[in-house]
Amino acid sequence: xxxxxxxxxxxxxxxxxxxxxxxxxxxxxxxxxxxxxxxxxxxxxxxxxxxxxxxxxxxxxxxxxxxxxxxxxxxxxxxxxxxxxxxxxxxxxxxxxxxxxxxxxxxxxxxxxxxxxxxxxxxxxxxxxxxxxxxxxxxxxxxxxxxxxxxxxxxxxxxxxxxxxxxxxxxxxxxxxxxxxxxxxxxxxxxxxxxxxxxxxxxxxxxxxxxxxxxxxxxxxxxxxxxxxxxxxxxxxxxxxxxxxxxxxxxxxxxxxxxxxxxxxxxxxxxxxxxxxxxxxxxxxxxxxxxxxxxxxxxxxxxxxxxxxxxxxxxxxxxxxxxxxxxxxxxxxxxxxxxxxxxxxxxxxx
Amino acid sequence: xxxxxxxxxxxxxxxxxxxxxxxxxxxxxxxxxxxxxxxxxxxxxxxxxxxxxxxxxxxxxxxxxxxxxxxxxxxxxxxxxxxxxxxxxxxxxxxxxxxxxxxxxxxxxxxxxxxxxxxxxxxxxxxxxxxxxxxxxxxxxxxxxxxxxxxxxxxxxxxxxxxxxxxxxxxxxxxxxxxxxxxxxxxxxxxxxxxxxxxxxxxxxxxxxxxxxxxxxxxxxxxxxxxxxxxxxxxxxxxxxxxxxxxxxxxxxxxxxxxxxxxxxxxxxxxxxxxxxxxxxxxxxxxxxxxxxxxxxxxxxxxxxxxxxxxxxxxxxxxxxxxxxxxxxxxxxxxxxxxxxxxxxxxxxxxxxxxxxxxxxxxxxxxxxxxxx
Numbered sequence: 265x266x267x268x269x270x271x272x273x274x275x276x277x278x279x280x281x282x283x284x285x286x287x288x289x290x291x292x293x294x295x296x297x298x299x300x301x302x303x304x305x306x307x308x309x310x311x312x313x314x315x316x317x318x319x320x321x322x323x324x325x326x327x328x329x330x331x332x333x334x335x336x337x338x339x340x341x342x343x344x345x346x347x348x349x350x351x352x353x354x355x356x357x358x359x360x361x362x363x364x365x366x367x368x369x370x371x372x373x374x375x376x377x378x379x380x381x382x383x384x385x386x387x388x389x390x391x392x393x394x395x396x397x398x399x400x401x402x403x404x405x406x407x408x409x410x411x412x413x414x415x416x417x418x419x420x421x422x423x424x425x426x427x428x429x430x431x432x433x434x435x436x437x438x439x440x441x442x443x444x445x446x447x448x449x450x451x452x453x454x455x456x457x458x459x460x461x462x463x464x465x466x467x468x469x470x471x472x473x474x475x476x477x478x479x480x481x482x483x484x485x486x487x488x489x490x491x492x493x494x495x496x497x498x499x500x501x502x503x504x505x506x507x508x509x510x511x512x513x514x515x516x517x518x519x520x521x522x523x524x525x526x527x528x529x530x531x532x533x534x535x536x537x538x539x540x541x542x543x544x545x546x547x548x549x550x551x552x553x554x555x556x557x558x559x560x561x562x563x564x565x566x567x568x569x570x571x572x573x574x575x576x577x578x579x580x581x582x583x584x585x586x587x588x589x590x591x592x593x594x595x596x597x598x599x600x601x602x603x604x605x606x607x608x609x610x611x612x613x614x
Numbered sequence: 615x616x617x618x619x620x621x622x623x624x625x626x627x628x629x630x631x632x633x634x635x636x637x638x639x640x641x642x643x644x645x646x647x648x649x650x651x652x653x654x655x656x657x658x659x660x661x662x663x664x665x666x667x668x669x670x671x672x673x674x675x676x677x678x679x680x681x682x683x684x685x686x687x688x689x690x691x692x693x694x695x696x697x698x699x700x701x702x703x704x705x706x707x708x709x710x711x712x713x714x715x716x717x718x719x720x721x722x723x724x725x726x727x728x729x730x731x732x733x734x735x736x737x738x739x740x741x742x743x744x745x746x747x748x749x750x751x752x753x754x755x756x757x758x759x760x761x762x763x764x765x766x767x768x769x770x771x772x773x774x775x776x777x778x779x780x781x782x783x784x785x786x787x788x789x790x791x792x793x794x795x796x797x798x799x800x801x802x803x804x805x806x807x808x809x810x811x812x813x814x815x816x817x818x819x820x821x822x823x824x825x826x827x828x829x830x831x832x833x834x835x836x837x838x839x840x841x842x843x844x845x846x847x848x849x850x851x852x853x854x855x856x857x858x859x860x861x862x863x864x865x866x867x868x869x870x871x872x873x874x875x876x877x878x879x880x881x882x883x884x885x886x887x888x889x890x891x892x893x894x895x896x897x898x899x900x901x902x903x904x905x906x907x908x909x910x911x912x913x914x915x916x917x918x919x920x921x922x923x924x925x926x927x928x929x930x931x932x933x934x935x936x937x938x939x940x941x942x943x944x945x946x947x948x949x950x951x952x953x954x955x956x957x958x959x960x961x962x963x964x965x966x967x968x969x970x971x972x973x974x975x976x977x978x979x980x981x982x983x984x985x986x987x
Contacts, residue, residue, distance in 0.1 A: 463730060536618065538730075539962060588977075596624045596836055598659030600972040606951035 284379040289409030298407060302385060306392040307371075307402040319403040321368060324427060329364035331355060332423040340383065340417050342461040344453070344473030345548070347420060348390035353475050353548060354499065355424040356398040360482045361495045361551060363434035364426030369395060370404040371422050376415030387418060398477040400424070432486060436513040438493040443582040444560035445518060446553045448481060448567050449474070450526035450575040451503055455545035456534045469530040474572065476549035481570050488566050490559050497551040501605055504543040504590065506552060508604045511589035516582050518590045520602070526575025543592075544605050554582065621835030622658075630840045631663040634847060638665040642850050643799050644843060645792070645935045647785060648806035649676030649963025650834045656968040658836045668847060671799075671935030674788050675806050677753040677781075678705045678961035679933060680888045684921040685781045686711035689750055692779060692914045693724045699742065701735045702750035704728040709957045712921045732764035732778075739768065739776035748910045751780045756808045758782050758899055759873035762880035765901065765908050777910040780900055783886055785809050786817045787897035792934050793825045800935055802846040804832040804839065807861035812877075814869025818857045826855045833861040880905055889923060889957060890930025927956035932965055939966040940976035947978055 280301045287294040304312055311319050335351040345353075352369065359366040371391065375384065395402050453474040460471050478497065485492060496506045503525070507518045527535075527542045535542045549572055553563055560578045567576035590602040620626075646652055652672045655661055661670055674680050690711050693700035700716070707716040707728060720726040725745075729735055732749050739747035751761045761778065768776040785806060792798055805818060810831045818829045828849035832842030842860045849856060859865055877899075886898025901909045911917040923929070926944045931937040939945055939958065949955040951967055958964035969976055 465730070532618075594658050595622050596627050596658055598662055600657060600659055603971045 280381050282381055284375045284377060284381065284384065284409060286377050286409050286411065288375065289407055295407065299405075302381075302388055303371075303405055303407075306385075306388045307395070307405070309401050309403070311368075311401060311403040319368075321403065321425070323367065323425075326430070327428040329359055329362045329426045329428050330423065331358040331362070332421065333358060334419065334421040336416060336419050337458060338416060339458075339461050340387065342458050342473055343470055344457055345475035346387060346390050347418060348387035349394040350475050350548060351420040351422045352391050352394035352398060352400070353477050355422040356400055357478045357497045357548075357551070359424045359426035360478050361434060361497050362426070362428070363432035363492070363495070364428050366398060366400045366424055366426045366479065368403045368425045369400050369422050370406075371402055371420060372406040373408070374415055374419040375407065375409045376417050377409055377412040379417050384418065387420075394477070398479055432492075434492055434495045436494050436510055439510065439514045439516060439554050439582055440493065440556075441516055441582055441584055442557055443493055443554045444557040444578050445507075445520060445580045445582065446555065446560055446563045446567070446576065447503070447525060447579045448478075448551050448553070448576050449549070449572045450528050450531070451498070451547060451550060452527055452531040452535065452542035452545035454548040455502070456531050456540075458546075459538075460534065465534070467530060467534055469533075471530050471534060474547055474549035476572060478549065478551055481567055481573060482551075484566050484569070485553060485563060488562060490555055490563055490566070492553055492555050494554045495551050498547040500546050502542070502544045502546055503552070504541075504602050505604060507590045507602065510554070511585070514582075515585060517585040517588070518580055519583055519586075519593070520580030520590070521593045523593075523595050524577045524579040526577065540609050543602065544609050552579075557581065618835070621833070621837040623837065626837055627663070627840060630837065630844055634668070634840065634844045635665045637844070637851055638667050638847050639851060641667045641669070642801050642847055643669045643671060643935075644802045644804060644846050645671045645673045645800040646804040646832070646839065646842075647673040647675040647789065648809070648834070649679065649961065649965070650808070651804060651806070651832065651839055652676070652965050653963055653968050654834055654836060654839055656965075656972045659972075660836055660839055663840065664843065668843060670843070671938070672932065672965040673803075673935060674792070674888065674891060674933040675754065675785065675809075676958065676961050676963040676965070677757070677783065678709055679929065679957040679964045680783055680788075680891065681706070681709070681752055681781050681957065682887045682889045682921075683711055683923050684887070684919055685779075686715070687921045688911065688916040688919050689716060689779055690714060690719055691916045691919060692748055692910055693719050693726050694722075695746070695914065697744075697746050699725045699727065699738065699745045699747045700750070701727050701729045701738070701747065703730075703752065705961050705963075706750055706752055708954075709960050710954060732761045733767065736764050736767045736771070736773065736776060739773050740771060743775055745775060746913075747776050748914075749776075749778050751778045751782060754783055754785055754806070754809050755813045755877070756806075756811075758877045758881060759812060759870075762876045765880045765905055766876070768908060769905065777908045777913050778901070779910040780881070782881065782899035783888065784883065784897050784899065785813075786821060787894050788888065788891065789821055790825075791891060791894045791897070793821070793827065795934055795936075797936055798934075800827070802828040802850055803830070804842040804846065805829050807831055807833045807838070807865055810859075810861070810865045810869065812870050812873050814867050815857055815859065815865065816867060816869075822855050822857050828855050829857045831857070831859045831861050831865050833864065888933075890933045892930075924955045929956035929958045929966070932958055939969040940973070942966070945976075945978070946970060
């Protein structure tokens with residue numbers, strides 16, 4: 265197991281017990297110890313240091329965006345990430361998709377009695393790193409504990425506040441027929457990495473999650489002066505679900521080309537083996553941008569300057585609704601529906 | 615990706631489709647046996663590349679689809695017992711029984727898990743001697759050898775808390791049942807490649823000869839299927855009725871003898887009820903008497919549970935190739951993937967689910983905006 269990541273000569277202000285107990289959520293001295301010794305220590309910033317019932321924030325004048333998300337994942341640590349970094353990136357990316365500049369996060373923890381303190385500390389350190397990488401400050405938090413067997417180690421909720429800058433409106437209602445759909449990179453890494461880790465499927469080529477902050481690529485698209493109509497990250501349900509959601513909201517249709525969609529060989533192989541479709545597999549660092557067709561090539565060029573954007577491509581366009589919300593042109597030239605998922609994707613029998 | 619992209623190559627597919635159009639002079643009806651093949655056909659729209667004379671009807675080769683509703687009820691009865699950990703491949707959890715599915719049983723507190731291998735269940739039983747671990751053994755000859763291996767491992771380890779609810783079915787008796795049907799219009803078969811990888815295709819020679827039908831052992835990629843159709847149509851056009859092997863990269867005539875021996879050691883052929891097809895002699899597998907200890911039906915006394923299929927669902931006609939999914943009055947209206955009346959709308963290999971998912975032109979208007987329920 266990894267070391268905690270700070271120098272051993274740095275004395276802990278309050279030595280923490282080796283595991284979480286119910287008393288850590290009781291509001292007494294153990295709760296305070298946990299806050300001081302772990303959360304305040306790793307998330308340290310002047311606003312958190314106010315130590316009041318609510319954080320007082322200063323924002324530039326203008327409109328804000330707010331979003332909330334809860335994170336439950338097993339295993340807590342997987343190749344390419346963990347529940348902590350995921351809880352930061354997930355909420356930061358949702359703010360970015362709305363065209364907002366991420367500023368502040370809150371973090372609520374539900375901890376299961378018996379959770380090793382070392383595990384929690386690894387998660388908190390990972391969150392602090394992800395927050396720094398995303399340019400956000402964690403300004404408020406909460407901790408509750410549940411009896412052993414009533415949680416899955418740790419659940420995290422994060423709420424994010426971002427600043428909506430003038431001229432940066434990303435909304436489904438701005439999507440127009442004729443717009444291009446640009447995909448920011450290859451698909452399916454996160455979902456397959458977590459599944460392989462959870463089910464202990466040993467693939468010869470290891471799979472790594474794509475979990476990451478989308479701040480840099482989104483900033484770069486805006487910096488290039490592109491008229492983004494809408495962005496959507498491709499989390500639960502993957503690309504297929506995101507396209508169906510946008511089609512349902514707008515009443516328009518999407519037509520996409522399978523050959524343009526990047527899926528890495530390890531992800532394709534794992535999906536083929538399990539009978540899963542990568543278009544429905546979750547991502548945590550990929551998004552689609554819908555923008556005027558004449559700007560699509562430039563958007564792809566911008567995205568391709570990032571490592572995660574090597575497979576960025578124009579994958580299709582928006583058009584008046586035809587037979588179904590989303591139609592996909594196969595590699596062999598025929599067309600089919602790309603439907604919503606019914607329930608979860610399940611591995612097939614044979 | 616190697617060994618995959620070659621079989622999805624557009625130029626090769628066009629070449630075979632052109633050859634098929636050139637050779638086909640009359641009307642022929644072929645059945646692809648396996649649900650995996652149905653899925654590929656509908657997903658890639660392969661039927662739209664065929665000459666107008668060639669009609670594909672979809673066969674009974676979806677293990678989820680042909681498992682009768684009473685078997686699901688038995689699974690539910692076992693899974694709902696205290697102390698039972700019930701394991702299944704993922705597909706089966708959503709199939710409706712008479713009143714519920716296994717996901718709903720799990721939500722009500724049953725310990726239902728989906729696994730990737732029956733051997734995982736043996737391990738689970740070893741690690742949890744206090745639990746009764748039951749595996750739902752569903753599938754054709756393809757999945758039976760691994761299940762036989764699990765039984766052998768459990769027997770060798772002397773496990774008292776492991777058992778199997780066996781719902782295995784066999785392909786050749788089902789083909790004969792279809793050919794003997796009064797309304798059978800199938801003139802040739804694309805046999806299921808993966809079943810033949812295990813069992814070989816010696817058993818198909820007598821069927822081809824007796825019923826004068828070409829049988830082509832066929833793979834699952836778009837190019838495999840079009841080539842299988844081409845081989846079957848070529849036979850029909852030239853008046854031949856033989857067994858041919860399109861899927862030679864995976865299938866040998868004798869099959870996998872080691873797997874067959876394992877299967878025969880643990881299982882024996884028995885009559886089996888199929889959803890929509892009724893009871894077919896010697897069409898299923900059950901544990902041999904020496905392994906009766908591992909028979910979950912006996913252990914949990916559920917063998918007497920019987921149930922009837924939904925009267926609205928025409929899955930029997932679909933599974934025999936008499937009707938296509940969109941010819942069902944409930945298709946896309948009363949029966950959708952979210953509210954399935956029958957298993958073919960549930961499984962990813964089910965013909966109804968494949969039509970609903972991939973074919974815009976066949977959905978009723980109300981359902982064209984997605985799942986209307």
